[in-house]
Amino acid sequence: MQNRKTFWPYGILLSIFAIVCACIYTVYYSLDYPVHLDNFYFDKYQNVENGYNEIQIKQAKFDQDFKFNQNATIYIDGLLNKNEPQKLRRNKIVPVVDKNKNVELVFDTNATNLKAELLLSRPDTNQFNKSLNFKLEDNKFRISDLNLTMPGRWQVMMKLAANDDSVGFFKFELYAK
Secondary structure (H helix, E strand, C coil): CCCCCCCHHHHHHHHHHHHHHHHHHHHHHHCCCCHHHCCCCCCCHHHHHHCHHHHHHHHHHHHHHCCECCCCEEEECCEECCCCCEECHHHCEECEECCCCCEEEEEEECCCCCEEEEEEEECCEEEEEEECCCEEECCEEEEEEECCCCCEEEEEEEEEEEECCEEEEEEEEEEEC
């Protein structure tokens, strides 16, 4: 009697293991991006999904008409931020600010007249959402009423509109320690 080895049972087990690993990775990856909590476009995700093409056209028109530097200059209690940036998962680097301090974000822009909706939020919950105020003067877009009371990741989401056909959406992330 010959002693023959077959490898197909190992292939089946390896395939099942790979599928389980892929499912675990999908859940792990999606935990950072809960779709029902995303307020990036300042609208319900169902409305965003239905009107996404129009949103992208308005964003392209805004980008064509205006320059908006998404890298903010950060001031803490009136002084330039000296904290080293934090490296998060997936090699994302975000600026670090001190919690319970007055933080001011200054963005460079060539816009002179914008309407804006600003929202301070945490990426994993809407519990701490706060509307923000801004000043637009001397080609600087200033957000000065930031006071991060809890450590962790924070997002400043911005909807900037020059008119109904030119709307820009931007997100700026911070890490409070």
